[in-house]
Amino acid sequence: MQFIDHANIKVRGGSGGDGIVSFRREKYVPAGGPSGGDGGNGGKVIFQADSNLQTLLDFKFRQLIFAEDGRRGGPNKCTGASGKDLILKVPCGTEVRHSTTGVIFGDLTVDGETLVIAFGGKGGHGNAHYLSNRNRAPEKFTEGRPGEEWELNLELKLLAEVGIIGLPNAGKSTLISALSSAKPKIADYPFTTLIPNLGVVPKPSGDGVVFADIPGLIAGAALGVGLGHEFLRHIERTKLLIHLVDVSSPDPLTDIQIIENELLAYGNGLIERPRILVFSKKELLQETSQEEILKKLQNIEIGDPLFISSVMNDGLDLLLNLIWEKLVS
Ligand SMILES: Nc1nc2c(ncn2[C@@H]2O[C@H](COP(=O)(O)OP(=O)(O)OP(=O)(O)O)[C@@H](O)[C@H]2O)c(=O)[nH]1
Numbered sequence: 433m434q435f436i437d438h439a440n441i442k443v444r445g446g447s448g449g450d451g452i453v454s455f456r457r458e459k460y461v462p463a464g465g466p467s468g469g470d471g472g473n474g475g476k477v478i479f480q481a482d483s484n485l486q487t488l489l490d491f492k493f494r495q496l497i498f499a500e501d502g503r504r505g506g507p508n509k510c511t512g513a514s515g516k517d518l519i520l521k522v523p524c525g526t527e528v529r530h531s532t533t534g535v536i537f538g539d540l541t542v543d544g545e546t547l548v549i550a551f552g553g554k555g556g557h558g559n560a561h562y563l564s565n566r567n568r569a570p571e572k573f574t575e576g577r578p579g580e581e582w583e584l585n586l587e588l589k590l591l592a593e594v595g596i597i598g599l600p601n602a603g604k605s606t607l608i609s610a611l612s613s614a615k616p617k618i619a620d621y622p623f624t625t626l627i628p629n630l631g632v633v634p635k636p637s638g639d640g641v642v643f644a645d646i647p648g649l650i651a652g653a654a655l656g657v658g659l660g661h662e663f664l665r666h667i668e669r670t671k672l673l674i675h676l677v678d679v680s681s682p683d684p685l686t687d688i689q690i691i692e693n694e695l696l697a698y699g700n701g702l703i704e705r706p707r708i709l710v711f712s713k714k715e716l717l718q719e720t721s722q723e724e725i726l727k728k729l730q731n732i733e734i735g736d737p738l739f740i741s742s743v744m745n746d747g748l749d750l751l752l753n754l755i756w757e758k759l760v761s
């Protein structure tokens with residue numbers, strides 16, 4: 433599946449059908465009255481969130497989207513059929529913005545939630561509408577109105593409560609696969625993960641909490657280096673971040689700083705997001721070396737770090753308990 437998390441599209445409600453001019457013709461009625469019916473209304477364009485979808489891929493190939501037009505009115509005061517509404521399914525977490533002003537029209541987060549984005553035009557009036565005492569045979573009619581038209585920017589921001597961030601190779605995907613039933617690709621080279629992975633981690637209460645593992649960040653990601661900071665949008669909605677650092681790295685402190693700098697550069701409040709500093713691959717390091725790292729860390733304010741090993745299943749329960757604690761507080 434190709435993962436597409438933004439798209440630019442143009443939508444238009446259907447045009448209203450025209451009213452028509454017609455006169456009743458009946459046997460033995462010398463001058464039948466006006467009988468032109470009204471046009472039908474144009475269909476609406478409606479977004480609907482669907483939890484079965486995970487990508488905006490469909491909109492890459494479908495950028496001009498029109499709802500059905502209303503039909504013309506008919507004789508005998510028949511109103512034309514209304515255009516059908518067009519329902520566009522989008523993944524949960526899709527934000528809909530006006531392209532030019534950036535105004536948010538809606539944010540579809542709950543499965544089944546709908547947003548009417550473009551109303552159809554009203555149908556025109558047929559001449560029957562203009563019958564009056566003064567004018568018994570009006571020839572007037574009006575045309576249907578055009579539907580609303582909008583250029584839109586769709587942006588998918590995944591709905592995860594916990595985000596896992598870190599340098600490439602830190603062990604993010606290994607961690608999400610140890611905690612949930614997600615099966616992301618894991619390998620000992622950087623940039624293994626190219627699109628975010630979601631995993632549902634069961635809480636002691638039985639509910640599931642969605643975790644997101646995003647591609648690795650590197651220095652300058654905010655400026656577009658590596659895979660860029662593109663994917664940070666998918667942790668914008670998280671309540672808590674797990675900042676994972678490879679404990680066997682030659683310089684874990686610099687590693688931490690690189691990620692902190694990228695969070696700051698990205699903006700959108702990510703730098704203020706509560707986070708837990710977690711050292712991965714614990715079994716690769718002796719305890720004395722762990723203590724040394726802790727000593728060096730005293731100078732940076734980042735809270736008490738944890739040491740874990742996803743491979744050895746060491747420290748994961750402790751980490752989860754801390755996560756559940758932080759999520760309620
Ligand atoms: N020894 C040890 N190796 C680990 C542990 N966790 C992950 N690894 C290894 O570290 C390498 C990178 O793991 P990934 O989970 O792919 O790392 P990532 O952070 O998702 O990397 P990117 O997707 O490239 O950003 C793999 O070879 C893993 O087997 C661990 O607890 N102990």
Ligand SMILES: [Mg+2]
Nearest residue numbers: 604605624625
């Ligand atoms: Mg990965």
